[in-house]
Amino acid sequence: MDAFDLFRKLGAGAKFDLKRFGQDAARFKVNLTDAAGDVLDEKITSNSKVTEEEEGDGEEYEEGGESEDSGAGGKRKHKDEERDVKRKKKKTKRKQTELEGTGCGCLELTGRFQLFLSFPDVNRIRSQHRINVHGSDVPDPVCTFEELQSEYRLNPRVIQNLKDAGLNSPTPVQMQAIPLMMHGRELLACAPTGSGKTLAFCLPLLAHLQQPANLGFRAVIISPTRELASQTYRELLRLSEGVGFRVHIIDKASLAAKKYGPQSSKKYDILVSTPNRLIFLLNQDPPALDLSSVEWLVVDESDKLFEGGKTGFREQLATVFLACSGSKVRRAFYSATCTSDVEQWCRLNLDNLVSVNIGHRNTAVETVEQELLFVGTENGKLVAMRDIIKKGFLPPMLVFVQSIDRARELFHELVYEGINVDVIHADRTQQQRDNVVSSFRSGKIWVLICTALLARGIDFKGVNLVLNYDFPTSAVEYIHRIGRTGRAGHQGKAITFFTENDKPLLRSIANVIKQAGCPVPDYMIGFKKIHSKVKRRLEKRPPKRSAICTTPRFLMKKKGNAPNRGQKGEKQTFPYISSHICSCIIN
DNA sequence: AAAAAAT
Structure with missing residues (x-):
């Protein structure tokens, strides 16, 4: 052979x-x-x-x-003894295997x-x-x-x-x-x-x-x-x-x-x-x-x-x-x-x-401030997203979703917010893809919605925020997505939305975050480890999500016709955007 | 069965 x-x-x-x-x-x-x-x-x-x-x-x-270097040591003090002992055992075991x-x-x-x-x-x-x-x-x-x-x-x-x-x-x-x-x-x-x-x-x-x-x-x-x-x-x-x-x-x-x-x-x-x-x-x-x-x-x-x-x-x-x-x-x-x-x-x-x-394999960079945000339901995501925009953010921002359809949907929801937003995925033409990347690089686009297309390797200078609108399907995907910020020693920030549906993968991602020195609620680490079979299935079939849409149905009769952006219409179209505060946000 | 990848 x-x-x-x-x-x-x-x-x-x-x-x-x-x-x-x-x-x-x-x-x-x-x-x-x-x-x-x-x-x-x-x-x-x-x-x-x-x-x-x-x-x-x-x-x-x-x-x-x-970590052996003292700098990172300080951040990792939340060790409970039981886990420590367990890990030492694991290490010994691994060492033997390696030697044999x-x-x-x-x-x-x-x-x-x-x-x-x-x-x-x-x-x-x-x-x-x-x-x-x-x-x-x-x-x-x-x-x-x-x-x-x-x-x-x-x-x-x-x-x-x-x-x-x-x-x-x-x-x-x-x-x-x-x-x-x-x-x-x-x-x-x-x-x-x-x-x-x-x-x-x-x-x-x-x-x-x-x-x-x-x-x-x-x-x-x-x-x-x-x-x-x-x-x-x-x-x-x-x-x-x-x-x-x-x-x-x-x-x-x-x-x-x-x-x-x-x-x-x-x-x-x-x-x-x-x-x-x-x-x-x-x-x-x-x-x-x-x-x-x-x-x-x-x-x-x-x-x-x-x-x-x-x-x-x-x-x-x-x-x-x-x-x-x-x-x-x-x-x-x-x-x-x-x-x-x-x-x-x-x-x-x-x-x-x-x-x-x-350093350690398969870990997130410590220059990214990472945050998990519970948003309750799918609708909660859009509310929380608008909240971030309303409160003010420092562009450029990258927003990751799990599929092409969802990228399109989210784009249609945000295109009327008065911010420079665009979307990129594999179904766009190469010309469009090239234009979007270059506009994002030059600062003409503030918020870029994307699929896994941009998750790996892409080096946009000075991305200030990575938003995981949809929960990543694996810890590896998470590491790559948030790695679009905090590059070359610069500081960056990542926010990851999660709902009840995302619970199965929460523990592994919470562990990545904790290992990078960011605080994570204890209860997440305490979640049951998911079976690797389930994990593989999740990578292939992420949780089914309802469409990204806040427009009331009666306004959507005309197919393909975007809701009117007129001053009067705006209140009708998005009646609960500006004042609504997501009550589900616990973090 | 996500996304990506040739014309």
Whole structure:
């Protein structure tokens, strides 16, 4: 069974099974042995803390996640003893599993690290920045961008471009992931929202490619949405300004078919795209895209792109992997959240994998002030939303809903409020989507209603408020949504509406909030843990919600005709907006 | 069966 077969098997929804995939597991063990052997020659970075700090796949968001840095410690004092004991037990158990299993073969070698002079320093730097690495022969983190020039021959013009953009020193994920990629190491990097992941893979790509060359695409970046692809593309353009790299994004696959054909594709260096467009081009006869010279394949938002199911991304990703047929191809996976699925796959299929984790996995950033707001019923949401608008808020604000229909409905309710509001979802045209994003970036839109389309990766500068109008369908989705604010160390705020229907997922999200240091009512944490089967069902079928509408039925006779906004009509149309205070709000 | 993803 080769790696691709395995990928297909996993893609079909099969769970990892040591017996079935014994061959691959055996191969993996060989890798491990090699890794352990190398320890003697080179410095190595894992230590016992790594195991203790790892929070597994974060499935339940149950654990307190005690931080070692004192700054965060103060916020996490609401520990009850019982839970503490429970967690310690869990940790011990996990530690044993790790040692017995294939998790890390180097824990017992800690003593040898002392032979290397630089080790204490490197270790201090890593713990200072909450960098946890797992793997063998891990290069030292870099502390300045200048080191990238001196040690990794990054074009000085790129560093100048960084400085011009106001970026003066690398973030933790950049400190560790960049040298790793420069050493050609395949990696799985997990770092919080807004912590500089894009730059963490773009810089090493530019340094690795060195010069523009007519060899065809040598680096490919895959994103789950066009908006994210286009943002990454623009970031790359800005970084490589004056260096001459040919960066490309596939904007229209039909046009691209001509542009990137076998003869002409040699003119490009880096490709950014969503996966299905690549598939479309690869499936042309003859193929309109050649990925055989790809040396780096970056999978951004990797857990999203690993989503299976009939129409999931996983199969598409597999096809792209297969198309990158060159012998030199290296792969890097980045995301703010990581599922055990992705990790298992990476452990089995990537060459001598290194995992980089910044802080605790699958946690929300502490720079977002998070609040849960009970609004009673569906109608309560609209009332509370209008209340927020009426009380005054600092735009820009992002409002997340669960479906395209609900995005449309909410837009129609708010479009007459006298605020600049717009809506974005996958059913709008690309032109509309592009216009909305650029208007929101430039401040012309104050309130943007959106679906999961904008939940991941998108970097709007200075979003002051994220409002979860509809409860997120999972803790992971919650983390990504609220990660649109509080980016790059800035302060942000997130409010999440919930009703009686949202009770099943309340506990896991309350735990995320508590772990990020925000207060949460005790009773929520006390809720019963939901069964993972129920949780999966909720992700696929969120609670049914009644339509977003406050217009009395008698005013809705004319279909498609918006309620009159006239002075007299306004009172009739929205008779209870301005004075009504949501009595249900308890928080 | 949310949303996303080719024309």
